[in-house]
Amino acid sequence: MEGGIIAWKAADLPTKMGDSPPSQPENPSGVTSGDTGVAYTYSTSAIDEDDDAIRYGWDWNGDGTVDEWTENYYQSGMEANITHSWDEAGTYYVMVIAEDVVGEQSSFSSPLSVSIGNAPGAPIITGPDSGRARAKYEYTFSSTDADDDELYYYIEWGDGSVEDWIGPYASGEKITIEHKWKTRGTYVIRAKAKDTHNVEGEWGTLEVSMPKTYESAYSPLIKINEWFSSLTGRNLFPVAIETRPGCPDLEL
Ligand SMILES: [Ca+2]
Ligand SMILES: [Ca+2]
Ligand SMILES: [Ca+2]
Incomplete structure (x- = not known):
């Protein structure tokens, strides 16, 4: 719904008109994982220095474009709630922007990551x-x-x-x-x-x-040991050499 000062005045609510935009809204709070087709509640709030009333624009897919404005205006600093559901599984980044009654806008909040659909189990x-x-x-x-x-x-x-x-x-x-x-x-x-x-x-x-x-059976030290042992019948090095069949890959 398009709102703004006219709708606000039509509702006979007090108006204040400053020229400072609202603060960046609080990061959205709400569920971060859920199912398709289920409505979840998200909340935020912002402050307007001029004490103007604020509405909130929600971006449900993180593309930086508002998908839905709150129907109502809220007092500066008051928590605003809204519900949303997603039809398709996926990971969504939810952001919110604040706009005061004169149309001054804040910057977007930081995104809240929401996973819709079942996550795979830990491998x-x-x-x-x-x-x-x-x-x-x-x-x-x-x-x-x-x-x-x-x-x-x-x-x-x-x-x-x-x-x-x-x-x-x-x-x-x-x-x-x-x-x-x-x-x-x-x-x-x-x-x-x-x-x-x-x-x-x-x-x-x-x-x-x-x-x-x-250690490989082809290690130079082992070769020398084998050569020494073949001549003398004794080991040159006090080594216990294990070879592991099935592990033929060597880097020497
Ligand atoms: Ca303002
Ligand atoms: Ca969007
Ligand atoms: Ca899944």
């Missing part, structure tokens, strides 16, 4: 929780989405490398990815999933420990 991560640096291991990731949406995964290996929103994969599908850590240490693998409506789920984690470096 379950399986794979070896300990091993050797420089050996390759396989990890599987899987998340399910209650809406059966297809999913993308964002995976951090804990060493600075990431898989950046790979997918889409079917909900519940197990995806397998190889990784190797270059240096010894303890790492936390973290993964989150988002659905095709950009609704993100929580992080899943798995801590892995790579306490030793994988």
Whole structure:
């Protein structure tokens, strides 16, 4: 509804007319996750230095254009409530602007992120929780989405490398990815999933420990040891060499 001073006066409400715009409204408060077709209440307030009455313009999709003005004007500083529902699943950024009775507008509030539709679950991560640096291991990731949406995964290996929103994969599908850590240490693998409506789920984690470096049977030191041992029947180095079949990948 178009309002402004005329509607305000027609309603026989007191008018004050200053030329200062209202303050930037308080960041919208209200639910941040919900379902399609359900009406949710959002609130805000702003202050007008001239004590002018204020109406609020709500941008329900974060594109910087007001989609709906409040029907009423509110006293400066008074909380204003409005309800809204979304028809489609997705992540929406809700912002609000204040306009006083003379049409002076504030800037937009900061956005409130609202997820509509079910978020995917935190991915379950399986794979070896300990091993050797420089050996390759396989990890599987899987998340399910209650809406059966297809999913993308964002995976951090804990060493600075990431898989950046790979997918889409079917909900519940197990995806397998190889990784190797270059240096010894303890790492936390973290993964989150988002659905095709950009609704993100929580992080899943798995801590892995790579306490030793994988040594190859072809390591130069081992070759020298073998040569020495073949000549003398003794080891040159007091080493316990383990080779791990299935981990043939080497960086020497
Ligand atoms: Ca004003
Ligand atoms: Ca808009
Ligand atoms: Ca979903």
